[in-house]
Amino acid sequence: MRKFLYTLFIIGLVSHLSAQELNFQVKVVTLKLQTVDPKVFETLEISLREFLNDQQWGSEVFEQEERIKCNVILTIQEELSPTTFKADLAVQSARPVFGTDYETPLINHIDKDVTFEYEQFQPLQFSRNRYNDNLSHILAFYVHIIMGMDYDSFSPLGGERYFRLAQEIINVVPQSATSAYPGWRSVESNRNRYWLIENLLNPRVRPFRQAMYDYHRQGLDLMGSNADGGRALITQAIETISKVNQAYRNAMIIQMFNDTKALEIIEIFKRGTLEEQNKVIRIMRTMDPSNAPQYAAIK
Numbered sequence: 240m241r242k243f244l245y246t247l248f249i250i251g252l253v254s255h256l257s258a259q260e261l262n263f264q265v266k267v268v269t270l271k272l273q274t275v276d277p278k279v280f281e282t283l284e285i286s287l288r289e290f291l292n293d294q295q296w297g298s299e300v301f302e303q304e305e306r307i308k309c310n311v312i313l314t315i316q317e318e319l320s321p322t323t324f325k326a327d328l329a330v331q332s333a334r335p336v337f338g339t340d341y342e343t344p345l346i347n348h349i350d351k352d353v354t355f356e357y358e359q360f361q362p363l364q365f366s367r368n369r370y371n372d373n374l375s376h377i378l379a380f381y382v383h384i385i386m387g388m389d390y391d392s393f394s395p396l397g398g399e400r401y402f403r404l405a406q407e408i409i410n411v412v413p414q415s416a417t418s419a420y421p422g423w424r425s426v427e428s429n430r431n432r433y434w435l436i437e438n439l440l441n442p443r444v445r446p447f448r449q450a451m452y453d454y455h456r457q458g459l460d461l462m463g464s465n466a467d468g469g470r471a472l473i474t475q476a477i478e479t480i481s482k483v484n485q486a487y488r489n490a491m492i493i494q495m496f497n498d499t500k501a502l503e504i505i506e507i508f509k510r511g512t513l514e515e516q517n518k519v520i521r522i523m524r525t526m527d528p529s530n531a532p533q534y535a536a537i538k
Contacts, residue, residue: 260299260386262306263291268314275318279359287311290363290375296382297401307389308333308342311378319354326353328377332385334392334455338463343455345388347499352422352431353377367404370411373420380408380432387439391448392455398448402439409436430491438492443483447492450479462507470507474515477504481522497527501534508537 267284269277291311310331317325328350333342355374364371365379383405387398409423409432417423422431438444454476462469484493501523508519516537524531 259292259294260296260301260305260307261291261309261382263288263309263311265291265310266312268312270314271316271318273318275321276359279357280315282359283313283357286361286363287313287378290365291378291382294365296379297386307385309385311381313353322358323356324354326355327351328353328381330381330385332389334389336455336463337460343459343503344499345392346385346495348495350377350381350422350432352420352427354420367407368411370413370416373416376408376412377422377432380405380436383408384435384439388451391451393452394456395452396445396448397452402436405436406440409433429489430494434491435495438487438490441487441490443487444490444492446479447483447496450476450483453479466510470511470515473504473507474511474519477519477522481526484526493526497523497530501527501530505534505536511537 265284265288267280267287269280291309310329312329314327314329315324316327319325330346330348330350331344332346333344335341336343353374355377356372357374363375363378365375370376383401387401387405390397390401412423421427423433424431425433425437428434439448454473458469458473458476460469461472480493480496484490487493504519504523508516511519520534520537523534527534
């Protein structure tokens with residue numbers, strides 16, 4: 240299904256087959272480097288790029304131009320030892336909008352609970368049924384979140400398989416690792432990897448996932464040929480997401496939506512009707528109160 244949908248964007252183009260699904264741009268940033276040789280992080284950056292791009296994560300064959308565009312920025316915040324580091328991991332992905340040269344963001348998230356061990360030239364490995372190391376496991380988790388979100392945007396609840404696999408990744412993390420490394424347990428906060436996948440698989444959030452399909456496939460993909468009709472469908476999708484916000488207060492996925500889509504929503508509705516503008520401003524200020532003033536830019 241996903242390959243068929245992508246074909247709508249690439250018809251007439253010819254490219255060689257590529258098994259890999261992802262096209263990651265990777266950057267390792269060392270803001271507070273003190274003792275570790277910078278070449279260690281240069282090697283790590285290469286290893287991350289190969290780990291993310293050079294293996295097949297799912298079962299479908301993607302062509303080169305079908306690969307999901309993603310960014311990962313690993314910012315080293317602290318050297319806990321010569322081989323142990325605390326970092327922030329920024330994860331972003333986007334997909335094309337039909338009939339335009341615009342790419343819409345699907346994920347724009349920063350995970351601040353990334354602690355890992357790494358020695359230069361250490362291989363990064365992922366086994367679906369086994370925990371190897373924390374960094375590889377975190378990256379594999381977000382790969383499946385990215386793919387699930389992408390599939391959800393092309394077909395209703397299309398990412399279910401990948402979200403289930405992301406949940407399995409969490410389930411195989413041993414207790415010794417969950418105790419040593421933050422981000423895997425429900426008790427730590429309501430804004431970590433555990434809660435992200437809990438939200439995406441929670442029945443209360445299923446309307447959000449349907450709305451993501453409506454927003455992208457029914458709304459944005461229509462705007463190239465019918466801007467008013469596409470914008471009306473996006474308005475309906477935002478209304479559905481607001482109802483999820485009411486049913487599941489403080490859900491992590493709603494804040495992720497706000498962080499990812501705020502600027503895009505502002506630009507879309509600058510051209511909306513007065514009724515649409517008022518409705519969207521009211522909804523977004525309720526869902527994203529910490530950034531409420533920015534939505535005034537819609538008018």
